[in-house]
Amino acid sequence: MIIDIHGHYTTAPKALEAWRNRQIAAIGDSAAMPNASELRIGDDELRESIEANQLRLMRERGIDLTVFSPRASFMAHHIGNEAVSREWSQLCNDLVHRVCQLYPDNFVGVCQLPQSPGAKPEGCIPELERCVRELGFIGCNLNPDPSGGHWKEPPLTDRWWYPLYEKLCELEMTAMVHVTSSCNPVFHYTGAHYINGDTTAFMQLVQGDLFRDFPTLRFVIPHGGGAGPFHWGRYRGLAQEMKKPLLKDHLLGNVFFDTCVYHQAGIDCMAKVIPVDNILFASEMLGAVKGVDPETGHNYDDTKRYIDQLELSAADKRKIYEDNARRVYPRLDARLKKRQR
Amino acid sequence: MIIDIHGHYTTAPKALEAWRNRQIAAIGDSAAMPNASELRIGDDELRESIEANQLRLMRERGIDLTVFSPRASFMAHHIGNEAVSREWSQLCNDLVHRVCQLYPDNFVGVCQLPQSPGAKPEGCIPELERCVRELGFIGCNLNPDPSGGHWKEPPLTDRWWYPLYEKLCELEMTAMVHVTSSCNPVFHYTGAHYINGDTTAFMQLVQGDLFRDFPTLRFVIPHGGGAGPFHWGRYRGLAQEMKKPLLKDHLLGNVFFDTCVYHQAGIDCMAKVIPVDNILFASEMLGAVKGVDPETGHNYDDTKRYIDQLELSAADKRKIYEDNARRVYPRLDARLKKRQR
Numbered sequence: 001m002i003i004d005i006h007g008h009y010t011t012a013p014k015a016l017e018a019w020r021n022r023q024i025a026a027i028g029d030s031a032a033m034p035n036a037s038e039l040r041i042g043d044d045e046l047r048e049s050i051e052a053n054q055l056r057l058m059r060e061r062g063i064d065l066t067v068f069s070p071r072a073s074f075m076a077h078h079i080g081n082e083a084v085s086r087e088w089s090q091l092c093n094d095l096v097h098r099v100c101q102l103y104p105d106n107f108v109g110v111c112q113l114p115q116s117p118g119a120k121p122e123g124c125i126p127e128l129e130r131c132v133r134e135l136g137f138i139g140c141n142l143n144p145d146p147s148g149g150h151w152k153e154p155p156l157t158d159r160w161w162y163p164l165y166e167k168l169c170e171l172e173m174t175a176m177v178h179v180t181s182s183c184n185p186v187f188h189y190t191g192a193h194y195i196n197g198d199t200t201a202f203m204q205l206v207q208g209d210l211f212r213d214f215p216t217l218r219f220v221i222p223h224g225g226g227a228g229p230f231h232w233g234r235y236r237g238l239a240q241e242m243k244k245p246l247l248k249d250h251l252l253g254n255v256f257f258d259t260c261v262y263h264q265a266g267i268d269c270m271a272k273v274i275p276v277d278n279i280l281f282a283s284e285m286l287g288a289v290k291g292v293d294p295e296t297g298h299n300y301d302d303t304k305r306y307i308d309q310l311e312l313s314a315a316d317k318r319k320i321y322e323d324n325a326r327r328v329y330p331r332l333d334a335r336l337k338k339r340q341r
Numbered sequence: 342m343i344i345d346i347h348g349h350y351t352t353a354p355k356a357l358e359a360w361r362n363r364q365i366a367a368i369g370d371s372a373a374m375p376n377a378s379e380l381r382i383g384d385d386e387l388r389e390s391i392e393a394n395q396l397r398l399m400r401e402r403g404i405d406l407t408v409f410s411p412r413a414s415f416m417a418h419h420i421g422n423e424a425v426s427r428e429w430s431q432l433c434n435d436l437v438h439r440v441c442q443l444y445p446d447n448f449v450g451v452c453q454l455p456q457s458p459g460a461k462p463e464g465c466i467p468e469l470e471r472c473v474r475e476l477g478f479i480g481c482n483l484n485p486d487p488s489g490g491h492w493k494e495p496p497l498t499d500r501w502w503y504p505l506y507e508k509l510c511e512l513e514m515t516a517m518v519h520v521t522s523s524c525n526p527v528f529h530y531t532g533a534h535y536i537n538g539d540t541t542a543f544m545q546l547v548q549g550d551l552f553r554d555f556p557t558l559r560f561v562i563p564h565g566g567g568a569g570p571f572h573w574g575r576y577r578g579l580a581q582e583m584k585k586p587l588l589k590d591h592l593l594g595n596v597f598f599d600t601c602v603y604h605q606a607g608i609d610c611m612a613k614v615i616p617v618d619n620i621l622f623a624s625e626m627l628g629a630v631k632g633v634d635p636e637t638g639h640n641y642d643d644t645k646r647y648i649d650q651l652e653l654s655a656a657d658k659r660k661i662y663e664d665n666a667r668r669v670y671p672r673l674d675a676r677l678k679k680r681q682r
Contacts, residue, residue: 144527149492151527186485186492191544191579195568196537203532223572227536230571231564233604237630237641238532263574269610289578300578 002304003325003332004058006176006222006258006282007066007107009096011053013045016095020074023088027080036091043102050099053286055106061304066285067329069110069141070096073189075180077115078148082123086114089127097135105339108332109137110176115146117153122163132171138331139174142219144201149184149193156201157208169216172330176220176258177201190288198226202255206239206247211254218254218328220280224261224270232273248275256328258282259303259320262289267306276316280324281307343645344666344673345399347517347563347599347623348407348448350437352394354386357436361415364429368421377432384443391440394627396447402645407626408666408673410451410482411437414530416521418456419489423464427455430468438476446680449673450478451517456487458494463504473512479672480515483560485542490525490534497542498549510557513671517561517599518542531629539567543596547580547588552595559595559669561621565602565611573614589616597669599623600644600661603630608647617657621665622648 019039026032058066070092077085093111100107111131113124124140131137142164145151154160156177168175179197180189187193198221211217221228228235236247244250256278261267270279283303293300307320326333360380367373399407411433418426434452441448452472454465465481472478483505486492495501497518509516520538521530528534539562552558562569569576577588585591597619602608611620624644634641648661667674 151490151492151525153527155527184492186494186496186541186545188544188548188579191547191576192537192541195540195572195575196533199536199540199568200527200533203529204527206532207529223575227540227568227571230568230607230610231536231602233602233607233634233641234536234564234630235532236636237603237632237634238529240632240635241630261572261574262578263614265610265613266571266574268613269571269606272606272609273604289575289582291578291581293574293578294581295577300574 001065002063002281002321003065003067004063004282004285005067005220005280005325005329006260007054007068007285008071009068009099010071010286011049012071012095013041013049015039015041016091019091020088023084024079027084036087039091041095043098046095046098046102050103055103057285058106061302063304064106066107067110067138067325067332068096068099068107070112072141072178073181075112075141075143076148077143077146077180078117078183080116082114082116082119085116086127089114093127093131093135093137100136108335109135110139110141111135111137113140113142115143117147119146120163121161124164125167128167128171128173132173136335138329138335139176140168141178142175143179144177144197145179148180149182149187155204155208157204157210162213165214165217169214174218174220174329176222178222194223194288195226198223199228202226202228202235205251205255206235206244207242211251218256220256220258220328222258222260222282222284224259224266225257225274228257229270229273252278256280256324259307260284260288261306262300262303263293264306264309267303267310271310271312276312276319277324279320280328281321342406343404343622343662344406344408345404345623345626346408346561346621346666346670347601348395348409348626349412350409350440351412351627352390353412353436354382354390356380356382357432360432361429364425365420368425377428380432382436384439387436387439387443391444396444398626399447402643404645405447407448408451408479408670409437409440409448411453413482413519414522416453416482416484417489418484418487418521419458419524421457423455423457423460426457427468430455434468434472434476434478441477449676450476451480451482452476452478454481454483456484458488460487461504462502465505466508469508469512469514473514477676479670479676480517481509482519483516484520485518485538486520489521490523490528496545496549498545498551503554506555506558510555515559515561515670517563519563535564536567539564540569543567543569543576546592546596547576547585548583552592556595559597561597561599561669563599563601563623563625565600565607566598566615569598570611570614593619597621597665600648601625601629602647603641603644604634605647605650608644608651612651612653617653617660618665620661621669622662
């Protein structure tokens, strides 16, 4: 079985964006605020948006199941306040849930959290619980920078975040550390802000001792861990200077990396330094990078091709494609076991 | 000849830091501001600070010449205003100059610019000219984020920076894009802010068309180009979506990467995707990462060992060690030619 742990609903019907634009326009004018019920998208529209895109590519590439979350750049936690973010998050999560219900064999949900700049993380708990209990989601996307490129929240190791972590552990929910779009013009969203978000979060975890307080908390750092694997020597050396344990003992029981690295040399580098137990297959479809690589004739984001090329045993590849995902997302494993019965 | 293009005077005598602390304490109280003349450091002290550190390691590792600049984390452009930054930059540049005079065969200077948050980049031109004309420096460190982790300046491709670029081109000065310390607690300086600064600058250059306006401008992106080489497929794909030329045509005539990547797998990845003409040997001594790697028994920052391991011809290695540096830093080449006569 091949599980892609990082896919976004980037192809939602246009009505979603139109609703969001109305919501944004109504910020500060509660009378003009649209109701969630005003978003009307039929199942056929959902099917079309998925079958022509994600599902088509999954079939072409041999991907069985995608861990699916709302479009990351649309989370835009920096727009409006907590109430705006809550309404928008519910709507996006509900749409992902409907896709998962339409294609229960192919998609399993991960939620957007209703974060908002300066708002306490525990404000996200009701939506997190709803997504677990009512929608059957298996994880969440946690944004370390709800300010959208202005980086005003405390580091992820700060106690500010602890109430949310307690709930994540209690619910056995796995968090992918994922920023949203950037409203700071210095940072291109997929080319700089996403990668910086990953690198920043990883270094915060190196500096801290978060997993001493939360031994069962699990973070996935997407986009191959940002600059992490490429600068693995730097990180090992910095941890050493800070008198931390070896990274494998300090972090790798709790921190995992996806394979959203869009060329062979990058994946090769990752596989050389990151233990195979910490690498989870993903492609970030669709579509951080949409084109066909002229050097290979294949899509940049067809990351399965790079994994297939690695000189690893079949057992190790199976870890990357399936076993690690099931271990790192316990709710996914439970779901799959239930299905097999 | 082996040229290390990225070394900082991190080992300056303590009197420098004491002077800086007095300067910082006197911000807003001009009567208490120390004079530059109050910093007294003898040549013997300079010699000791260099011979026991940078020069000792250069000799041990077979590095002939270091392109040497003030300590990057001490630039701290976010402290005080333009006048404070100017005084501090002059002092730091003068000290680097004295080291270069004491060891003219081993060190050549690169200057710190007196940047300051919100201050126009052309304010740096007088110090840049002084460093070229009076001190014989060959390049400068250009900070894309003088706010120290709050990222408030426009992107490097914005016309805001153009007057400085015009002067850099006129003087044939090469700029290393290098941030300083971070006053934003989310960003560890060497583990996140430096790497993010590199990644951010690189993506800004991908997005823009800066070198159409400045075909002779040369930027070095340090720390192996941040996340650039690791995510080379992502950057090629993003450039393609933006209808830019291939990265090699779009950027690689003007943008170069150093080898401050502290493990073999990272350097291997870089050498696979970055043309050898764009890779410049460097180690960032001393000491972003100071320790000995238990996996190799050698210092993390002994980057020559990683280059030596690459499967490249002797001619290609010579490019990385010497020829590229002389091409990318025309003033360095002129200096070395003059010396040979």
